[in-house]
Amino acid sequence: MDAPNTRILPYNAHNTAEAAALIAAGQCVAVPTETVYGLAADATDGAAVAGVYAAKGRPSFNPLIVHVLDVAAAKKLAAFDARAEALAAAFWPGPLTLVLPLKPSSGIASLVTAGLETIAIRVPAHRAMRALLEACGKPLAAPSANASGTISPTRVEHVMASLTDRIPLVIDDGPTRQGIESTIVREVFGMTRILRHGPITGAQVLAALSTGKRKVDRFDTGADAPETVEAPGQLSSHYAPRKPLRIDAPRAAEDEWMIGFGPTPGDDTLSASGNLTEAATRLFDLLHRADASDLPKIAVAPVPDDGIGEAINDRLRRAAHRD
Numbered sequence: 001m002d003a004p005n006t007r008i009l010p011y012n013a014h015n016t017a018e019a020a021a022l023i024a025a026g027q028c029v030a031v032p033t034e035t036v037y038g039l040a041a042d043a044t045d046g047a048a049v050a051g052v053y054a055a056k057g058r059p060s061f062n063p064l065i066v067h068v069l070d071v072a073a074a075k076k077l078a079a080f081d082a083r084a085e086a087l088a089a090a091f092w093p094g095p096l097t098l099v100l101p102l103k104p105s106s107g108i109a110s111l112v113t114a115g116l117e118t119i120a121i122r123v124p125a126h127r128a129m130r131a132l133l134e135a136c137g138k139p140l141a142a143p144s145a146n147a148s149g150t151i152s153p154t155r156v157e158h159v160m161a162s163l164t165d166r167i168p169l170v171i172d173d174g175p176t177r178q179g180i181e182s183t184i185v186r187e188v189f190g191m192t193r194i195l196r197h198g199p200i201t202g203a204q205v206l207a208a209l210s211t212g213k214r215k216v217d218r219f220d221t222g223a224d225a226p227e228t229v230e231a232p233g234q235l236s237s238h239y240a241p242r243k244p245l246r247i248d249a250p251r252a253a254e255d256e257w258m259i260g261f262g263p264t265p266g267d268d269t270l271s272a273s274g275n276l277t278e279a280a281t282r283l284f285d286l287l288h289r290a291d292a293s294d295l296p297k298i299a300v301a302p303v304p305d306d307g308i309g310e311a312i313n314d315r316l317r318r319a320a321h322r323d
Ligand code: AMP
Pocket: 062, 063, 064, 065, 099, 113, 116, 118, 119, 120, 142, 143, 144, 181, 184, 195, 196, 236, 237
């Protein structure tokens, strides 16, 4: 790790600028939100996001929530329909995360969405996170600031218990108010669905969707919902390529598009120099490219299981077994 000493600094303008400078340099910083402390990194920088996974020791890639300052910033990243607009107007800033169709022009690193065509976005209310967003001028990806498998961090001590010497800085602004993670609502294809329960209740979400004469009393009933969903990839919570995929392949068969790594060459390479952080940042882009190639199958070179390689291999194994 390149962060031998974790500093704890109180929330103020000077220390926010310090945190923003670290984030601009590709590091991640722990900062309180109204739910739990988040581990924030520049969501447009794939290597920085790989650093979040490395610090948390997360053995798998789950899509991360992207934090922005306001609805206008959110609209640069995702497509809002009328229902998403209503939810944003009712609950932002606050502990509601919206999963919406990702705009191709968003500039968000594919590691943030784990290759999905949807993005989870939130406008936080906490002064420390808002000040950091303003100072950075970038969308910030921020999962909870704790090592994988440990309790959600509502206090600086919880952050330090598992991330000491793994991150350079924690901004301290006391215990968080809510203490449970944000409610997650998916709004895609005119259908609304709660993906995670949290501080904002299902009843509150339904009330916000009921406007004028229309009363909405259950989910998945968008008036404009298509009879059949044409792109189920937008609804699944894990991206996997459509084509058969073979892992640990030393070389490609004739009908396989080869994704190389280190000494094993390919049509593409995760990292010619064998750098696992680079491999993580390229993984989902290369899987999409392999899926779009004119060969019917995909082969992937062996990737070592060290550090973030564990999460890369987890994702590749799932793609190989199509779960
Ligand atoms: P955390 O950041 O640890 O609070 O967790 C983020 C949560 O958001 C996880 O449960 C993810 O599965 C979920 N999530 C993030 N992005 C998406 C997405 N595009 N589609 C569905 N779920 C998502």
